[in-house]
Amino acid sequence: MNIVVLVKQVPDTWSERKLSDSDHTLDRASADAVLDEINERAVEEALLAKEAHGGEVTALCMGPERATEAIRKALSMGADKAVHLSDEALHGTDAVGTAKALAKVVGTLESVDMIIAGNESTDGRSGAVPAMLAELLGWPQLTYARSLSLDGSTVTIERETDAGVTSVRAELPAVVSVTEKINEPRYPSFKGIMAAKKKPVSTLTLADAGIDAGEVGLSGALTQMVSSAPAPPKEAGQQVTDEGDGGTRIVEFLSGKNLV
Amino acid sequence: MNAGFRPDFDPRDPLGIDDELTTEQLAVRESVRALCRDRVGPYVGDWFERGELPAARELARELGKLGVLGMHLDGYGCAGMSAVDYGVACEELEACDSGLRSLVSVQGSLAMFAIWRWGSEEQKQYWLPSMAAGETIGCFGLTEPDHGSDPASMRTSARRDGTDWVLNGRKMWITNGTIADVAVVWATTEEGIRGFVVPTGTPGFSAPEIHHKLSLRASVTSELVLDEVRLPQDAVLPEVVGLRGPLSCLNEARYGIVWGANGAAHSCLRAALDYSTTREQFGKPLAGHQLTQSKLADMAVRVHNGRLLALHLGRRKDEGKLLPQQVSFGKLDNVRGALEVARTARTVLGANGISLEYPVMRHMTNLESVLTYEGTSEMHALTIGAAMTGVQAFRD
Ligand SMILES: Cc1cc2nc3c(=O)[nH]c(=O)nc-3n(C[C@H](O)[C@H](O)[C@H](O)COP(=O)(O)OP(=O)(O)OC[C@H]3O[C@@H](n4cnc5c(N)ncnc54)[C@H](O)[C@@H]3O)c2cc1C
Numbered sequence: 001m002n003i004v005v006l007v008k009q010v011p012d013t014w015s016e017r018k019l020s021d022s023d024h025t026l027d028r029a030s031a032d033a034v035l036d037e038i039n040e041r042a043v044e045e046a047l048l049a050k051e052a053h054g055g056e057v058t059a060l061c062m063g064p065e066r067a068t069e070a071i072r073k074a075l076s077m078g079a080d081k082a083v084h085l086s087d088e089a090l091h092g093t094d095a096v097g098t099a100k101a102l103a104k105v106v107g108t109l110e111s112v113d114m115i116i117a118g119n120e121s122t123d124g125r126s127g128a129v130p131a132m133l134a135e136l137l138g139w140p141q142l143t144y145a146r147s148l149s150l151d152g153s154t155v156t157i158e159r160e161t162d163a164g165v166t167s168v169r170a171e172l173p174a175v176v177s178v179t180e181k182i183n184e185p186r187y188p189s190f191k192g193i194m195a196a197k198k199k200p201v202s203t204l205t206l207a208d209a210g211i212d213a214g215e216v217g218l219s220g221a222l223t224q225m226v227s228s229a230p231a232p233p234k235e236a237g238q239q240v241t242d243e244g245d246g247g248t249r250i251v252e253f254l255s256g257k258n259l260v
Numbered sequence: 261m262n263a264g265f266r267p268d269f270d271p272r273d274p275l276g277i278d279d280e281l282t283t284e285q286l287a288v289r290e291s292v293r294a295l296c297r298d299r300v301g302p303y304v305g306d307w308f309e310r311g312e313l314p315a316a317r318e319l320a321r322e323l324g325k326l327g328v329l330g331m332h333l334d335g336y337g338c339a340g341m342s343a344v345d346y347g348v349a350c351e352e353l354e355a356c357d358s359g360l361r362s363l364v365s366v367q368g369s370l371a372m373f374a375i376w377r378w379g380s381e382e383q384k385q386y387w388l389p390s391m392a393a394g395e396t397i398g399c400f401g402l403t404e405p406d407h408g409s410d411p412a413s414m415r416t417s418a419r420r421d422g423t424d425w426v427l428n429g430r431k432m433w434i435t436n437g438t439i440a441d442v443a444v445v446w447a448t449t450e451e452g453i454r455g456f457v458v459p460t461g462t463p464g465f466s467a468p469e470i471h472h473k474l475s476l477r478a479s480v481t482s483e484l485v486l487d488e489v490r491l492p493q494d495a496v497l498p499e500v501v502g503l504r505g506p507l508s509c510l511n512e513a514r515y516g517i518v519w520g521a522n523g524a525a526h527s528c529l530r531a532a533l534d535y536s537t538t539r540e541q542f543g544k545p546l547a548g549h550q551l552t553q554s555k556l557a558d559m560a561v562r563v564h565n566g567r568l569l570a571l572h573l574g575r576r577k578d579e580g581k582l583l584p585q586q587v588s589f590g591k592l593d594n595v596r597g598a599l600e601v602a603r604t605a606r607t608v609l610g611a612n613g614i615s616l617e618y619p620v621m622r623h624m625t626n627l628e629s630v631l632t633y634e635g636t637s638e639m640h641a642l643t644i645g646a647a648m649t650g651v652q653a654f655r656d
Contacts, residue, residue, distance in 0.1 A: 072283065073285070073287070076287055186325075187294050187295050187325075187326055188287060188290075188291050189291070189325060189326050189327045189339075190288060190291070190326065190327030190328070190331055190339040190341055191327055191339055192290070192346070193284050193287045193288060194284060194339075194340075194341075196287075197284065202563045
């Protein structure tokens, strides 16, 4: 079972995140960068699968040079090796471009049985990359998994959305995206941390991966961020004084918002 | 790195000491911090209030999985990390609670180290892997009710009976005692002081818990009672006779305290800094008053000088150059300094400073134990004094 996990370095959700003034892309220098929390769960799920079925886990990361920190975290959790697609020309790549680039890199890897990703990243939150990647590869996509099980040549997930839970099965190879309910990721152990130093990380440029520079980067983006503004501050809440009818008034309020 | 690039001032690391740590050391810190944040931080105030460590076994296993237990030892399932790595871990553990760091110090630096350094190959094979994994909890019995700073005059004894050893006596203030599976007990014999590896299920051994503590409440402290405890010949640590045995172990644990105490101090400083920027009096944040700023500056100087000292000693230890007198220097200064910081931080928080809702008072009372155990501050001052003058003042 050879599994590729997509990992992304994102600004720590605990720190303030900013968009750069010039091109409205994320100002990655302004916040502490960490391995996306949801990716830790994706890595964990890949490691569990490897521990149960054997094989190899490869962390695949597209991102600037300092994304090596996220890669190292994945390796110290237990991934066997990593591929880092890093090129100046990738700056500003949108979700479609990202999926195209990742698909190319996956094409350079040998016999991949499954790709696991987080269902969305905590920074961009477009949540579209896993599905687009599956489409580009021509593989089945199983998204929003809250559990995953493998059985020889198939993968089955419980897919959880606001509408309910469905059980979905597909032939391998497939792309799976996981939600934060899927597991509790392990902490990198000291042995893992020391072992990570010696694990292979291959760094690829666009040319190495055979990616057309015109399809990625700000210029290749199909969508453009033209302006950005911080979310307005939350309005003050509405206070209800209970004069014996508190219950009724709360129900009125909630049904007014279609919440009950 | 572009020449002349200067990072911004970081209130958490004003001297930029983190730059001196390796990527792996930062990762070690991150892992320990995450474990503390998830598994201990939310509960430790409550444990402290109740005077219990209810999840000790589970916690030991978690720590074992990470590789914290005996992390600076080699082989036998230990992580084989450096002294600085170990220090960084102690700093994080004690930033959470001194009781947690005590559990780890006693397990790794006292009980495991004693077996690792002075044990037979069989003892090492038998005990260390499960102790490293946190499956087996150890304690270390040196102090007695009537003999603390002066362990050489201990009364607990071991006599030979045929090929067996028979132990009698009492130990006092023993961390992890009640929850331990194995106790390293130091006793006088005809040859001098020797160490014994005592499975706590051995008949005649009991470890009642000590209550009414006002410090290190989220840590188990016990009395060890040894009443005709019969052990086979191979229970003795073969490689050492004399006080050198237990002192070598204490030296390891004290080194961890140099970092740990400073971690507790740092936690107090962070709490005070946070509080001072959000709490307002006289129409402005506490941080806007000059006296508060002076306290914050003094605390920052204390904490980060302490980190420099710890790092310096750690590097010497990794180079094999660290002297016991230097460990005394570090323990004396960093624990005393941490207490000063905790007390100052407490004043910044006003009434909230005495509440368990904040970590400060918990750290402060914990540090009173840290000041006393592993050699009291007086003993370390006397050690430095003796080394400087050539005159021993603590013994006639
Ligand atoms: C919470 C806690 C956990 C502990 N865990 C352990 C453990 O796991 N294992 C273990 O073996 N021990 C443990 N100890 C015991 C600790 O190491 C001793 O308390 C310490 O060594 C001091 O001994 P004492 O309390 O008997 O004080 P004493 O030795 O009686 O000292 C009392 C005071 O007199 C001073 N004093 C003593 N002699 C001199 C001198 N010559 N000159 C000047 N001043 C002197 C001391 O510095 C101190 O201020 C623990 C203690 C505590 C509080």
